Amino acid sequence: MRNLSYFRAVPYHRILDLIWFVLMAMTLLSALIAESAEPSLLVTAIVALTIGIKGRLVVDRFMELRNANPRIRFAMNLYFYLLPLAILIVWLFPEFLADMTRLKK
Amino acid sequence: MSTSLSPSLAPTLDNQTAERLPRDNRIPGNGAVWVGIFAELSEFALMFLVYFIAKVHYLELFREGPVALNTTAGVLNTLALLTSSYFVAKAMSCVRMGRIKTAINWLWGTIGAAIFYLLVKGWEYFWNNAQGIEVDTNVFFTLYYYMTFNHFLHVAWGGGAILWAIFRLKTGGYTAEDHEGMEAIACYWHMIDLVWIIIFPLLYVLR
Numbered sequence: 323m324r325n326l327s328y329f330r331a332v333p334y335h336r337i338l339d340l341i342w343f344v345l346m347a348m349t350l351l352s353a354l355i356a357e358s359a360e361p362s363l364l365v366t367a368i369v370a371l372t373i374g375i376k377g378r379l380v381v382d383r384f385m386e387l388r389n390a391n392p393r394i395r396f397a398m399n400l401y402f403y404l405l406p407l408a409i410l411i412v413w414l415f416p417e418f419l420a421d422m423t424r425l426k427k
Numbered sequence: 428m429s430t431s432l433s434p435s436l437a438p439t440l441d442n443q444t445a446e447r448l449p450r451d452n453r454i455p456g457n458g459a460v461w462v463g464i465f466a467e468l469s470e471f472a473l474m475f476l477v478y479f480i481a482k483v484h485y486l487e488l489f490r491e492g493p494v495a496l497n498t499t500a501g502v503l504n505t506l507a508l509l510t511s512s513y514f515v516a517k518a519m520s521c522v523r524m525g526r527i528k529t530a531i532n533w534l535w536g537t538i539g540a541a542i543f544y545l546l547v548k549g550w551e552y553f554w555n556n557a558q559g560i561e562v563d564t565n566v567f568f569t570l571y572y573y574m575t576f577n578h579f580l581h582v583a584w585g586g587g588a589i590l591w592a593i594f595r596l597k598t599g600g601y602t603a604e605d606h607e608g609m610e611a612i613a614c615y616w617h618m619i620d621l622v623w624i625i626i627f628p629l630l631y632v633l634r
Contacts, residue, residue, distance in 0.1 A: 334448060335520045342513040346506060349627075353502040356632040361490065369628045376624045380509075384516040385617040389451045394461060398621075401468060405475065405625055409633065412479050420483040 366413040370406035377402030456611025490634045492567030500551035501631035511540035512620040525603035541586040
């Protein structure tokens, strides 16, 4: 119980420090991928996941939508579900999407 | 209009380090800023859609494009914007605690990060030019310039809004009890950061 009380008492501004540190680390991970990894489904999935997590952290913590109006929070978070999903779909089905979006002569 | 605080979320207001968090179910800032934020996000969503469509039609160009760009500049831009967002969040936290001078200092940090971003992006455009990368080099770089320059402008005028928040804080316009305008500016700034969180991997990382 004492430990739980401790975590509840962690000041909000200290949580912000931790979030900033995580965001920095994830950015550097992306940079490492950009410089070294060959394109693959795994790399694409990691990058898509990174976008989703970073977006959610900024929306919930920096933008303080965590306990805000649920519709605004939902719309903002939806952006960071759909974009990573779009990245994965583009990787998986490029020819199909190209056919779907080709202008017919 | 004052921004009320949640007593349930502020159980330990017994010293200067105690914090107040915003009340549940509120609309941060005001309704108008959210119309603006969702309009801006829709605009960028259209750009991302164009990016995805162009990518499936020119897979090779979109595989080679990120390799030709300056990854270091992209990473520095990302670190600067995330840090600027962090500074804004810290400033909001300080305003709620009534620590106005500290909040102003955090916002000056945001301005510094924004200027750093603009300088790095400007240098990156010159670097691109020296490598022979221009707007009409191919469709990948056309999209790169369209997205990044559009975002560049958002950082510039968003910086103007942060300067306005600093002015309002200095002149007593925002207090621990009444800071709706600053919250609106903070949300707008975070939106600019969020857009870059997407642009960076699309242009510099994914191949």
